[in-house]
Amino acid sequence: MAVCVNLASDGRVGQGRGRASHVAVAEVDAGSIVRWEEVEVGWDHLHDEGTEGSHHARIARFLIDHHVNEVVSGHMGAGMQQMLGSMGLTFRIGVAGDARQAALGTVN
Secondary structure, eight states, X not given: OEEEEEEOTTSBBOSBSTTOSEEEEEEEETTEXXXXXXXXXXXXXXXXXXXXXXXXXXXXXXXXXXXXXXXXXXXXXXXXXXXXXXXXXXXXXXXXXXXXXHHTTOOO
């Protein structure tokens, strides 16, 4: 399963989904991370470029391209939650702590 986690600069779970500067995509299998890729997405700078719909589409394309099944974030707006739900993705919000542990589902 591929899990996408917002990253803060200190390796913890970042807060705003649509304003993340970096995310990690973790491949999780049998309770272990088998692949961890950190990506500079720049959504913090791109957030106000174009319409809200175009920004959500940019994020959706990233998730599709990386075959993401679940999204983990400290915070996520209602529009983002609706978009992820319409894509059939699960998501966990209000998550804090170590990003790798969050990808494994072992922190809240």
